[in-house]
Amino acid sequence: MSKVKRLLIVDDEETLTFSLYQTFINAPMECEVLTAASGLEAVSKVEEKPFDVVITDIKMPGLDGLDLVAMIKAHNPNTRVIVMTAYGSDEREEQAYQRGAEKYIEKPFDIHEIRDLVIKMIS
Amino acid sequence: MSSKIQKQKKIFTLLNSKFSSLAEESASHVSQILEDEPENSLKNSQYRLIDKVYNFYKSIIQNINGGLITLDLEGEITFVNRIAAQKLGYLINELLGKNISDLFGEDDDSQKILRMLFVPGKRIDEKEVSFLQKDGGRIIVGLTTSPIHDEDNQFDGIVLLFRDVTEVSHLKLQIERMERLALLGELSAGIAHEIRNPLAGIKAAAQVLEETFAEEDKRVQIVERIVREVDKANRLLTEFFKFARPTKPKLNFYDLDMIIDGVYLLLAPKMLKRNIEFSTGFGKGVPRAYIDETQLEQVFINIFLNAIDSMPKGGSLKIVTSAKKFHVLDNEKEKLAVNNNELNYALVEISDTGIGISRDNLEKIFNPFFTSKAEGLGLGLSICSRLIEENGGKIDVVSEEGKGTTFILALPAFIHK
Numbered sequence: 001m002s003k004v005k006r007l008l009i010v011d012d013e014e015t016l017t018f019s020l021y022q023t024f025i026n027a028p029m030e031c032e033v034l035t036a037a038s039g040l041e042a043v044s045k046v047e048e049k050p051f052d053v054v055i056t057d058i059k060m061p062g063l064d065g066l067d068l069v070a071m072i073k074a075h076n077p078n079t080r081v082i083v084m085t086a087y088g089s090d091e092r093e094e095q096a097y098q099r100g101a102e103k104y105i106e107k108p109f110d111i112h113e114i115r116d117l118v119i120k121m122i123s
Numbered sequence: 124m125s126s127k128i129q130k131q132k133k134i135f136t137l138l139n140s141k142f143s144s145l146a147e148e149s150a151s152h153v154s155q156i157l158e159d160e161p162e163n164s165l166k167n168s169q170y171r172l173i174d175k176v177y178n179f180y181k182s183i184i185q186n187i188n189g190g191l192i193t194l195d196l197e198g199e200i201t202f203v204n205r206i207a208a209q210k211l212g213y214l215i216n217e218l219l220g221k222n223i224s225d226l227f228g229e230d231d232d233s234q235k236i237l238r239m240l241f242v243p244g245k246r247i248d249e250k251e252v253s254f255l256q257k258d259g260g261r262i263i264v265g266l267t268t269s270p271i272h273d274e275d276n277q278f279d280g281i282v283l284l285f286r287d288v289t290e291v292s293h294l295k296l297q298i299e300r301m302e303r304l305a306l307l308g309e310l311s312a313g314i315a316h317e318i319r320n321p322l323a324g325i326k327a328a329a330q331v332l333e334e335t336f337a338e339e340d341k342r343v344q345i346v347e348r349i350v351r352e353v354d355k356a357n358r359l360l361t362e363f364f365k366f367a368r369p370t371k372p373k374l375n376f377y378d379l380d381m382i383i384d385g386v387y388l389l390l391a392p393k394m395l396k397r398n399i400e401f402s403t404g405f406g407k408g409v410p411r412a413y414i415d416e417t418q419l420e421q422v423f424i425n426i427f428l429n430a431i432d433s434m435p436k437g438g439s440l441k442i443v444t445s446a447k448k449f450h451v452l453d454n455e456k457e458k459l460a461v462n463n464n465e466l467n468y469a470l471v472e473i474s475d476t477g478i479g480i481s482r483d484n485l486e487k488i489f490n491p492f493f494t495s496k497a498e499g500l501g502l503g504l505s506i507c508s509r510l511i512e513e514n515g516g517k518i519d520v521v522s523e524e525g526k527g528t529t530f531i532l533a534l535p536a537f538i539h540k
Binding site: 108 | 321323334
């Protein structure tokens with residue numbers, strides 16, 4: 001029996017986190033979906049048990065998304081990270097990739113696109 | 124006014140207007156006497172003294188680095204120094220007898236100062252006003268006034284002293300604009316986060332909801348509308364950020380002909396459909412411009428699209444390029460990082476034969492959110508102006524209603540910091 005895949009959604013924007021959660025629990029994939037409302041909450045969940053994919057916002061109170069990416073990759077280099085941002089800039093995009101993010105998407109995005117992307121990463 | 128004062132005033136005016144010529148005459152007369160009657164030594168020394176005093180005051184008044192005008196109580200000009208006449212573009216004689224109100228700009232601030240001029244006891248200290256020049260141009264001056272009193276200590280006239288602050292005033296406006304834009308850039312980052320986050324939530328929630336409906340369910344259309352409106356709001360934000368916080372240009376040398384041809388190819392189908400004839404006149408020896416290619420493409424697309432919109436019944440769109448040199452002052456060389464006193468620019472003139480822009484609108488077309496179109500956001504030209512500024516260039520426009528519009532871009536063809 002293959003190991004159950006794990007996905008973590010990190011954002012302080014509750015409506016988006018809830019909608020993404022609904023999307024992924026109904027997506028055609030075997031995956032455990034968890035959410036975190038801050039960078040620090042995400043760190044404690046990552047330390048508990050590693051994730052296959054993490055989707056995180058950048059600007060959050062406390063630990064921000066870019067630092068979170070670095071910590072996740074340091075903890076488990078195999079975790080694939082998608083970064084979401086409400087205010088994109090070339091510098092931020094570069095920083096996200098430098099810290100190990102695999103994909104950088106700007107809000108508001110199409111939920112079907114992010115779902116297809118995660119399914120591809122998980123499978 | 125008593126007859127005595129009136130008489131004195133007439134004498135004063137007459138003396139003032141004749142002062143220069145009489146003094147010149149007397150000076151030559153003194154020289155003549157000195158040559159012809161050397162024995163008349165007492166008179167000679169008195170003349171010499173008068174001559175010395177006269178020349179002393181004359182050189183002060185004519186050579187001070189500022190304009191000096193005197194007025195009588197009706198506002199008539201009674202004396203003008205050389206700098207004042209030069210700054211206003213007149214000969215001294217053309218200004219004498221003219222009323223000062225003809226020289227004041229029509230803006231509210233200038234008119235307010237004009238009314239204050241004749242209030243007894245009121246002095247104006249370094250107030251900015253605009254003066255109209257003979258050729259219709261305007262200069263901004265820092266104006267100081269003081270009253271003239273007659274021998275009975277009655278208010279009898281006004282001395283106006285001014286210096287040209289046009290350039291300083293323009294620089295001040297430019298700095299204020301840059302500060303406003305910097306502030307806008309910072310604000311926009313905050314706005315982006317606060318608006319795009321809920322937009323992302325609304326769009327995602329709507330799309331999740333949509334998937335719960337059967338395909339034929341009419342409510343799907345409602346959800347699709349929500350998504351469309353979110354996208355529309357986001358497009359508005361994206362356009363606004365292009366203006367408020369453009370990305371730093373990635374500068375390099377580019378052939379403008381290539382960029383213009385590329386933009387034409389992109390818009391050719393639209394021009395064909397609208398029956399618009401496109402032509403170019405690429406000048407020989409036009410230097411390659413030191414700009415961001417993508418940003419310039421965006422500028423050309425915006426201006427071309429506006430031109431197309433202005434010609435609903437067809438017309439022509441002509442692009443002409445040429446080389447232009449601007450002189451650089453020695454003290455500007457370091458700032459502009461150039462070694463010689465000439466700056467090379469590539470000029471691009473984009474002319475359409477469309478409906479043109481009214482005089483009132485012409486002043487506002489580069490303002491964000493100004494639009495004359497029912498569908499437009501009013502950000503296109505403000506973005507163009509911002510991008511050209513970021514690329515170290517300049518943009519200008521001339522237009523005549525019913526005849527067409529020409530946009531003129533001056534793009535740097537030298538490395539600038």
